[in-house]
Amino acid sequence: MPELPEVETVCRGLALKLEGRRLVRVEQNRPDLRVPLPQDFVRRLTGRRIERIRRRAKYILMDLDGPDILVIHLGMSGRVILGRVPEGEAGLHEHVRFIADDGTTATYKDHRRFGLMALVAADALDAHPMFADLGPEPLGNGFSAAVLSAALAGRKTPIKSALLDQTVVSGLGNIYVCEALYRAGISPRRLAQSVAGARAERLVPAIREVLTEAIAAGGSTLRDYVQTDGELGYFQKAFAVYGREGEPCPGCTCKASVERVVQAGRSTFFCAHKQR
DNA sequence: CGGCAAACCTGCGAGC
DNA sequence: TGCTCGCAGGTTTGCC
Numbered sequence: 001m002p003e004l005p006e007v008e009t010v011c012r013g014l015a016l017k018l019e020g021r022r023l024v025r026v027e028q029n030r031p032d033l034r035v036p037l038p039q040d041f042v043r044r045l046t047g048r049r050i051e052r053i054r055r056r057a058k059y060i061l062m063d064l065d066g067p068d069i070l071v072i073h074l075g076m077s078g079r080v081i082l083g084r085v086p087e088g089e090a091g092l093h094e095h096v097r098f099i100a101d102d103g104t105t106a107t108y109k110d111h112r113r114f115g116l117m118a119l120v121a122a123d124a125l126d127a128h129p130m131f132a133d134l135g136p137e138p139l140g141n142g143f144s145a146a147v148l149s150a151a152l153a154g155r156k157t158p159i160k161s162a163l164l165d166q167t168v169v170s171g172l173g174n175i176y177v178c179e180a181l182y183r184a185g186i187s188p189r190r191l192a193q194s195v196a197g198a199r200a201e202r203l204v205p206a207i208r209e210v211l212t213e214a215i216a217a218g219g220s221t222l223r224d225y226v227q228t229d230g231e232l233g234y235f236q237k238a239f240a241v242y243g244r245e246g247e248p249c250p251g252c253t254c255k256a257s258v259e260r261v262v263q264a265g266r267s268t269f270f271c272a273h274k275q276r
Numbered sequence: 277c278g279g280c281a282a283a284c285c286t287g288c289g290a291g292c
Numbered sequence: 293t294g295c296t297c298g299c300a301g302g303t304t305t306g307c308c
Contacts, residue, residue: 112285
């Protein structure tokens with residue numbers, strides 16, 4: 001579910017409560033998520049101090065006072081809930097629970113199990129297959145119109161699909177790609193290689209703005225995303241096109257409406273009048 | 277290599 | 293009420 005803004009929000013919530021804390025207990029309720037957990041998952045985490053919690057692309061990274069980094073990906077439906085799990089949903093799909101030395105608990109729930117956890121050697125993180133091919137962080141200094149158009153050069157796939165490719169730019173998902181293309185006035189069907197020059201100059205700030213605004217709003221809550229404190233993100237109220245098929249385009253004075261098409265198996269929402 | 281459909285898994289809302 | 297179908301924020305695999 002979560003794209004960059006939601007993962008960032010979760011990271012910040014976890015950092016507030018868990019940075020500097022020591023894990024006194026780890027409960028593992030099943031052997032696997034999307035992929036098997038390490039055989040010695042619990043042993044390698046128990047007793048470790050969490051030095052820092054940060055984000056790379058859509059991954060949550062927990063730096064520990066040992067050789068490993070705990071890597072968490074929320075997949076489509078993963079959540080990490082601090083403290084008591086809300087009434088009525090306790091128990092089901094609670095795959096892993098972390099208990100810290102001050103009594104803080106963090107529960108990982110993921111009913112679809114598209115998420116994953118892994119322990120990766122800290123000195124080999126960047127070389128790990130999960131991270132080796134990731135493109136630049138869209139909110140970082142390494143992302144620019146020049147960098148983006150270089151990554152898109154020669155690619156005949158639609159720009160919509162190219163932006164979902166995490167090797168082009170990392171952290172975008174279906175929602176924020178739709179919203180960024182809308183803001184930049186670029187058709188999702190346009191060939192990726194044709195997004196260069198002025199179009200790339202528009203797209204980069206559009207991506208940055210939509211992500212920044214979404215983080216400020218605490219992310220987007222559609223089906224089951226909630227922040228670590230149980231609060232709902234509210235950026236979904238600000239969507240211009242995502243999930244708004246048939247509604248009037250908010251940026252058009254004419255009576256154009258938001259259309260939905262399927263590209264590479266994913267829904268795309270856009271305004272054919274505003275986006276060229 | 278590039279691009280796309282399918283697979284992974286569960287839940288929910290719409291429609292009959 | 294209850295069933296089936298389609299759809300869902302991601303990533304990987306396998307096929308053409």
